[in-house]
Amino acid sequence: MTSRSRSKYIDPAIAEYAAEHSSPPDEIQLDLQHVTAERTGQAAGMQIGDDQAVFLEILARAIGARRAVEIGTFTGYSSLALARGMGTSGRLLCLDVSEEWTSIAREAWEKAGVADRIDLKIGPALDTLGDLPPVLFDLAFVDADKSNYGAYYDELVPRIRPGGLLLVDNTLWNGAVLDEKDDSADAVAIRALNERITADSRVRVVLLPIGDGLTIVQRVDD
Numbered sequence: 266m267t268s269r270s271r272s273k274y275i276d277p278a279i280a281e282y283a284a285e286h287s288s289p290p291d292e293i294q295l296d297l298q299h300v301t302a303e304r305t306g307q308a309a310g311m312q313i314g315d316d317q318a319v320f321l322e323i324l325a326r327a328i329g330a331r332r333a334v335e336i337g338t339f340t341g342y343s344s345l346a347l348a349r350g351m352g353t354s355g356r357l358l359c360l361d362v363s364e365e366w367t368s369i370a371r372e373a374w375e376k377a378g379v380a381d382r383i384d385l386k387i388g389p390a391l392d393t394l395g396d397l398p399p400v401l402f403d404l405a406f407v408d409a410d411k412s413n414y415g416a417y418y419d420e421l422v423p424r425i426r427p428g429g430l431l432l433v434d435n436t437l438w439n440g441a442v443l444d445e446k447d448d449s450a451d452a453v454a455i456r457a458l459n460e461r462i463t464a465d466s467r468v469r470v471v472l473l474p475i476g477d478g479l480t481i482v483q484r485v486d487d
């Protein structure tokens with residue numbers, strides 16, 4: 266594959282065709298992929314795919330996102346895409362527990378010229394979210410510890426402006442959502458969240474089978 270579409274749910278030839286007809290990663294993104302593989306080893310598999318990255322960038326730009334929050338920054342691939350989509354007046358709050366991994370993100374943000382629009386806070390995301398002033402976000406992206414996904418949802422929905430987007434990654438959890446015998450904490454948490462979102466009258470939702478499942482939630486109340 267020329268592009269890193271991570272979806273196992275899409276026919277590989279179709280995924281390849283789709284990648285060939287999508288904006289490819291630029292030199293800075295390719296370099297970040299390379300550096301992440303070199304410096305984090307197997308953990309590099311946590312990066313979102315190229316299709317998701319350009320999708321995040323387009324969504325952020327399309328809704329004119331000016332304030333956004335990301336939970337789970339790792340080495341910065343998704344945040345770089347969001348920051349680019351948000352433009353020079355955008356402000357992206359990044360939450361992660363790892364100084365080591367996010368030091369790679371900081372280098373990439375500097376190279377890409379987006380560092381001044383990103384504020385990184387190190388610590389458990391639930392604590393950081395709980396300490397935030399009551400500001401509304403245009404967009405939130407969640408890609409961190411799965412067992413806290415329900416808690417992140419509870420914290421974030423009230424903080425998204427009407428019409429704004431909450432994007433949740435890995436909502437198909439490698440197909441485990443369908444395997445009721447899989448009672449691992451992560452599978453149970455993701456299954457439960459998917460059920461809750463579908464029943465939540467405050468939002469409209471679509472679960473897309475790109476990457477490992479990307480759920481797009483839009484606040485529609487108010």
Ligand SMILES: C[S@@+](CC[C@H](N)C(=O)[O-])C[C@H]1O[C@@H](n2cnc3c(N)ncnc32)[C@H](O)[C@@H]1O
Binds near residue numbers: 313337338360413
């Ligand atoms: C799947 S990776 C994120 C990948 C990133 N979105 C990208 O595209 O490169 C998950 C990240 O969540 C972070 N994380 C795990 N538990 C966390 C927590 N309780 N609070 C904040 N971040 C957490 C990890 O340190 C890791 O960097």
